[in-house]
Amino acid sequence: MEEATTDGRVLRGEATRERVLDAAERLFAAEGFDAVSIRRIAAEAGVTLGVVGFHGGSKQKLFRTVLERRVEALNAARRARLAELRAQDATLEMRDLVDGYLTPYLDHASRGDPQWRAYARLIARIVSDDRWYPEVGGLYDPVAQEYLDAMHELRPGVPREELVTALTLTVASMLSLVASRARIAGLSGREAGGPMDYRETLIAFCLGGIEAVAAHGR
Amino acid sequence: MEEATTDGRVLRGEATRERVLDAAERLFAAEGFDAVSIRRIAAEAGVTLGVVGFHGGSKQKLFRTVLERRVEALNAARRARLAELRAQDATLEMRDLVDGYLTPYLDHASRGDPQWRAYARLIARIVSDDRWYPEVGGLYDPVAQEYLDAMHELRPGVPREELVTALTLTVASMLSLVASRARIAGLSGREAGGPMDYRETLIAFCLGGIEAVAAHGR
DNA sequence: TGACAATTTATACGCTCGTACAGATAGTTT
DNA sequence: AAACTATCTGTACGAGCGTATAAATTGTCA
Structure with a gap:
């Protein structure tokens, strides 16, 4: 034992x-x-x-x-990605930021062990719940702020609140994808395919959304 | 009595x-x-x-x-908007479709009576719940399909599944905005402003996302 | 080995839950 | 007015809940 x-x-x-x-x-x-x-x-x-x-x-x-339990692992992965991006010579791209923020979650949620998948679903559940999110959502805020800083450097003319909204919608899209794979397959009339076919679509959607908000916010 | x-x-x-x-x-x-x-x-x-x-x-x-209880009212409003768009002479724009699908919900959620606001929050809650969504989500599918048809006419080269994913993410963004207004205000460090300041940002985000997915999907 | 702390078991308490139903009340119909 | 139906009240039942705790068990260390 x-x-x-x-x-x-x-x-x-x-x-x-x-x-x-x-x-x-x-x-x-x-x-x-x-x-x-x-x-x-x-x-x-x-x-x-x-x-x-x-x-x-x-x-x-x-x-x-x-x-x-798993907050630190996610935060660390996102911070590492951001540091990596900042260390490289090439210019920081918005796409890298989106990818850097979403990938740690998506990797765990789609390919990782069942416990991580469960955790991903749990977060998706919590995020629309006023009773729980205030207690726990704040743990993710510091890293989100770092990404927001980077986004702000990249698009200095855009009000921060616009970027906040865009990132929030990005996170919501990410979480909903974890919770909605079966539904998407149903709506499009075919069986669910391999693991996380929609990852590229998700990133394209969020990136396009952020750029559009940035353009719209002057 | x-x-x-x-x-x-x-x-x-x-x-x-x-x-x-x-x-x-x-x-x-x-x-x-x-x-x-x-x-x-x-x-x-x-x-x-x-x-x-x-x-x-x-x-x-x-x-x-x-x-x-409120499904029919929403479906009817969305259908009416679509019919209106189709009746007019000008070309159908993707922006009109996004606006037509989101506005009935946003109007009720932000300006309407408290009961409608409660319903909007309830739907946002249900959508991430496997136990309830299958029972009720299907009621919204027929109208979603009509909008998907219109989107498909507009971007014939894009696989339908890509459009389905884009619309799903759009709906998720819409719902999360209803549930997250307080949080966005917190993250951006100021008080929540007037009713639904984020409506334009939301539509910009979703429209940009859909266009990006359409471009990405050939 | 025997004392000690960490862990596990088993059980009990007071509560709230969803559901059912017999009887009271009120509005309508004959 | 009497019969009838729709609506409402009051109460009860069995089940499961979160929590607390005393006793049993196990592993560690002097």
């Missing part, structure tokens, strides 16, 4: 904790906070009821923990 | 039913299906528990009724 890390430290509880968080992530992503009970999370994780409370605290605390 | 219609017919139950549906619409929009109990809907509507069941049926049925 035990697992050993590479450095030899033994952890019994830490592995259980991860299982609980994974189970909560899957269920919350699929059905939302209110539809999922702690008992179902326990069953999904293969532990007893009390263990969820022991590792996760209250239901709200557990939910917040799930939401916060 | 009674109300009389213009034609003299007396209706006791119908007015109550509307009150129940209005209350359900407000609460479901603000907090979602699972977070709202029938008892709270009853209290919000100022009726007793049993009345909600009498007029609304089961909780699921009530929810579906709320979702379906």
Whole structure:
């Protein structure tokens, strides 16, 4: 029942904790906070009821923990991309910024392991919810601001609020694509194809949208 | 306690039913299906528990009724705009199509009565939910198909699936704007201004996105 | 080995939930 | 006025909920 890390430290509880968080992530992503009970999370994780409370605290605390667990990984990936772009000699392009912001999410959401896909769906759910977004959305804001700074350097004449709106709509488009693949396939009358066929279309859409807003905002 | 219609017919139950549906619409929009109990809907509507069941049926049925109640009005407004565009002599422009599809929703969501605003938020919530969208999203599909047809006429070389994706992202952007006005104001560091300042920005973004997808899709 | 801390089990409490239904009330019809 | 139907009230039931906690178990370390 035990697992050993590479450095030899033994952890019994830490592995259980991860299982609980994974189970909560899957269920919350699929059905939302209110539809999922702690008992179902326990069953999904293969532990007893009390263990969820022991590792996760209250239901709200557990939910917040799930939401916060992967923020740093995403922020780091986006920051790395931005740093990479700034380090290179060639001029910064708007397309690179859009790509740099969307790709870390899309990679995890489409090709990565199921847990990341669940997390992506969970974020898509949270973003239209006044009850949860204020608690967690702010964690993504600092990096968004860095990208907004870069966008502002690129299009100095455009009011920042216009860029904010454009980036918000970009994020919304990104999240909706994760949640809507099946629907798009249905509307266009064919089966869902390979993994994330729509990535290029998404980037084209967002880039075109941002450029149009920039042009419109003088 | 009674109300009389213009034609003299007396209706006791119908007015109550509307009150129940209005209350359900407000609460479901603000907090979602699972977070709202029938008892709270009853209290919000100022009726007793049993009345909600009498007029609304089961909780699921009530929810579906709320979702379906305003579909026809939106579909009719969109169809009317499309017919108007087709009747005029000038060439059909992509901008007109985007405007025609978005405006009925935006008008209701921003300027209309609070019930319509609640409905708009409810739809924004539903669209990222696999549990509910299949039951109700299809009601909007026929009109979406008509707009897709018009878009296809305008850009015959573009694969229909690309247009479907572009329209889906457009709708997602529209819905997110309703749900995100406060957040955009926060990110850009100033107070929320007048009603729906972002409407032009939204249309510019979606139009630019669609054109970019059309160009990208050959 | 025995004490100690971390973890897991099992159970209980008070609450709210969705649903159902018998009876009261009111409007309409005969 | 009496019968009838639509609407509303009040109450009850069983189930599941989040949370707390005492006891059992396990692993660690003196």
